[in-house]
Amino acid sequence: MNLITYIVTLNWNTTRLLKEMALSVQRTTPECHKWIIVDNGSKQDDWRELELWTQICGLHNSRHGLLHRYEENQGMIIGHNQAFDLAAQCGQPHEIVMIDTDVTVFEHGWLSKVRAWADQHPEVGIVGLEHARHEKRAPAIFLDPAGYWYIHEDQPAEPTEGESVGLGMALIRWPVLEACLRFDPDFHIYYKQDDDLCFQVRADLGLEVWAFPIGCNHWGSGSLKSSDYQCAGCSGKSEFDELKRRNQEYFVEKWGWALRGRRGTLTEEAQHLAETKQDMRERRGG
Helix, strand or coil: CCCEEEEEEEECCCHHHHHHHHHHHHHHCCCCCEEEEEEECCCHHHHHHHHHHHHHHCCCCECCEEEEEECCCCHHHHHHHHHHHHHHCCCCCEEEEEECCCEEECCCCHHHHHHHHHHCCCCEEEEECCCCCCCCCCCCEEECCCCCEECCCCCCCCCEECCECCCCEEEECHHHHHCCCCCCCCCCCCCCHHHHHHHHHHHHHCCEEEECCCCEEECCCHHHHHCCCCCCCCCCHHHHHHHHHHHHHHHHHHHHHHCCCCCCCHHHHHHHHHHHHHHHHHHHCC
């Protein structure tokens, strides 16, 4: 199946980083793709810079890309859902590569490599691509009963199944998009909505979530730190931490039935994943 590939990113006062990220993607991605950029209420000077740059690059509401503007910061959840809805307007089978502005890609041909693997594994709905030069393992994520992430030191440097993956850079496959899954807006602004989507994919669709390390670096939370956490109704770090706490409580309330105590080995993780899949299959009535 020939799929349209949309590369989706959000901007919030990070146009300089966005342009650097996009340049790294263009250098390493000869495969045909289109861009969807959602500006989440950036300051006027940053917005003007972004608007001008997209016009120069032909990404401003053209056949090469779309630019959507919110006057005020709506948070990552609404921003990403808007981007997914814009991609759906093509009316054709498509896939989405989510990528944050603080990511740099340095592996040439990564998209063809990941696609080829994913095509051989149609049971996979999300492929997490986050990685860093110094890491020697595929960062598949597991969760404990309190909803906290953890990984294993002996995870291999090859595709690895997890309960979740980071979505700072990730490939969302067509079956997920065809089912119209979206980030749950009951999570506020940002935090845990990524794990929730991975659990939706697993519980609702019976698909898997794998980490596939490619050559990239993700720096993490740059725009939040640079703004002193003044975002989408938050007025600082303490209020943002409270929001994260509420999001984590909501995640545990929603998915507590699928969460178990931390497992000590990857063998135990494999057993846990098998048991969880069976539980989810029974809940779907399958």
